[in-house]
Amino acid sequence: MHIVDGLVSPPVLFGASAAAVAGVALGLRALDPDRLPRVAMTSAAFFVASLVHVPIGPASTHLMLTGLGGLLLGWTAFPALLVALLLQAAFFGFGGVTALGVNTVVLAVPAVVAGAIARLVLRWKGPGSAFAAGALAGGSAVLMAAGLLGALLAVSGPAFVPLAQALMAAHLPVTIVEALVTGAALSFLMRVKPEAVPVSFPAAAAGTSHA
Amino acid sequence: MPRAMPGLLRHAAVAVLIAGLTWSAATPAAGHRLEVFAVAEGRTVSGQAYFPRGGPAADVPVSVTGPDGTVLVHLKTDAEGRFAFTAERRTDHRITVRIAGHEAHWTVPADELPKGLPGHTGASPAPASPAASPSATPPPAASPAVPDAASATRLEAVVEEAVARQIRPLREELRAHDERIGWTDVLGGLGWVAGIFGALAWVTARRRAKTL
Numbered sequence: 001m002h003i004v005d006g007l008v009s010p011p012v013l014f015g016a017s018a019a020a021v022a023g024v025a026l027g028l029r030a031l032d033p034d035r036l037p038r039v040a041m042t043s044a045a046f047f048v049a050s051l052v053h054v055p056i057g058p059a060s061t062h063l064m065l066t067g068l069g070g071l072l073l074g075w076t077a078f079p080a081l082l083v084a085l086l087l088q089a090a091f092f093g094f095g096g097v098t099a100l101g102v103n104t105v106v107l108a109v110p111a112v113v114a115g116a117i118a119r120l121v122l123r124w125k126g127p128g129s130a131f132a133a134g135a136l137a138g139g140s141a142v143l144m145a146a147g148l149l150g151a152l153l154a155v156s157g158p159a160f161v162p163l164a165q166a167l168m169a170a171h172l173p174v175t176i177v178e179a180l181v182t183g184a185a186l187s188f189l190m191r192v193k194p195e196a197v198p199v200s201f202p203a204a205a206a207g208t209s210h211a
Numbered sequence: 212m213p214r215a216m217p218g219l220l221r222h223a224a225v226a227v228l229i230a231g232l233t234w235s236a237a238t239p240a241a242g243h244r245l246e247v248f249a250v251a252e253g254r255t256v257s258g259q260a261y262f263p264r265g266g267p268a269a270d271v272p273v274s275v276t277g278p279d280g281t282v283l284v285h286l287k288t289d290a291e292g293r294f295a296f297t298a299e300r301r302t303d304h305r306i307t308v309r310i311a312g313h314e315a316h317w318t319v320p321a322d323e324l325p326k327g328l329p330g331h332t333g334a335s336p337a338p339a340s341p342a343a344s345p346s347a348t349p350p351p352a353a354s355p356a357v358p359d360a361a362s363a364t365r366l367e368a369v370v371e372e373a374v375a376r377q378i379r380p381l382r383e384e385l386r387a388h389d390e391r392i393g394w395t396d397v398l399g400g401l402g403w404v405a406g407i408f409g410a411l412a413w414v415t416a417r418r419r420a421k422t423l
Contacts, residue, residue: 044405
């Protein structure tokens with residue numbers, strides 16, 4: 001879902017780019033230097049995710065992993081996504097360079113929101129809800145991103161409204177796939193490396209046994 | 212809470228997962244870009260709009276403009292993303308395809324089109340024979356010369372069209388080869404991620420050391 005240069009109107013472009021700068025600044029401030037390797041890995045995962053294609057019938061779609069990134073990183077998902085988007089534009093030609101701000105905002109804002117909600121669910125329901133929380137994060141991040149992009153396009157010009165609607169419809173299969181993949185990834189993470197997930201479980205930690 | 216796996220197994224599992232994802236990324240995957248490509252065979256310009264490694268761009272509007280921006284042709288791709296039109300003039304034809312936020316261009320240069328076509332001014336080119344006068348009154352003495360010049364031009368056009376047809380598959384293959392995303396691209400991007408975050412880590416470590 002990377003848009004190319006020259007698609008959105010200048011006011012939208014400037015507004016979104018300013019929002020991206022603010023988001024990245026917030027993300028860098030929230031960055032704990034000890035967690036840098038984790039951020040780097042997530043950024044690498046974003047970069048590679050769009051190359052992992054999932055066939056759906058005759059067509060195919062690709063992963064975004066923004067829900068998972070928002071869950072793991074919170075606001076730091078902004079710089080992680082920006083780096084990945086910049087490299088994708090440079091290496092693969094996905095998306096325009098001037099549209100970087102727009103693309104970052106479209107993917108990172110839903111990532112942060114979906115991640116926060118999923119973390120709340122995970123904390124509330126406990127580690128057993130890892131799959132459900134992951135699915136919620138992944139699916140809602142994709143839907144919100146499609147909706148946000150559609151809204152930005154619609155604001156750019158009324159001619160874009162049918163395009164915005166088509167976007168939402170086109171992303172429904174991706175939503176399902178992303179939800180499944182994120183759910184599986186999160187439950188995998190909770191079992192393999194639970195300290196990577198920034199959720200403090202109330203009182204349950206006392207019962208954990210480490211071999 | 213389910214017991215965490217023993218250390219080595221955990222790390223092995225994560226490593227396998229990452230390797231698997233990276234491997235599947237480097238195999239042919241759905242591209243996100245839109246591309247268009249067209250070749251002139253004689254007067255017929257035919258091409259295809261597609262997503263690299265992702266399939267054809269079916270039923271997509273195609274607009275063809277001349278060098279001054281005027282729209283020459285307006286058409287749509289078929290179910291396989293292909294389109295074709297007949298060039299009327301020997302000018303650059305800029306083909307633009309637009310779909311859902313993606314845009315792609317391809318220009319068919321004027322010299323790929325047959326020399327017999329009128330140029331952008333609309334004037335017909337002068338006949339090849341040096342002794343030719345305006346076509347209204349061909350001198351009877353020169354009539355053996357005119358058919359030779361005309362057939363030579365025709366032969367040239369036929370040969371050019373045949374050659375274009377023959378090398379077309381080569382050009383398409385070359386283009387597909389150029390567009391492949393391989394291991395080197397993925398690893399290059401990952402290297403940059405490591406470099407950027409490594410630099411960031413170095414900077415923050417220095418800042419911390421200073422404040423101690």
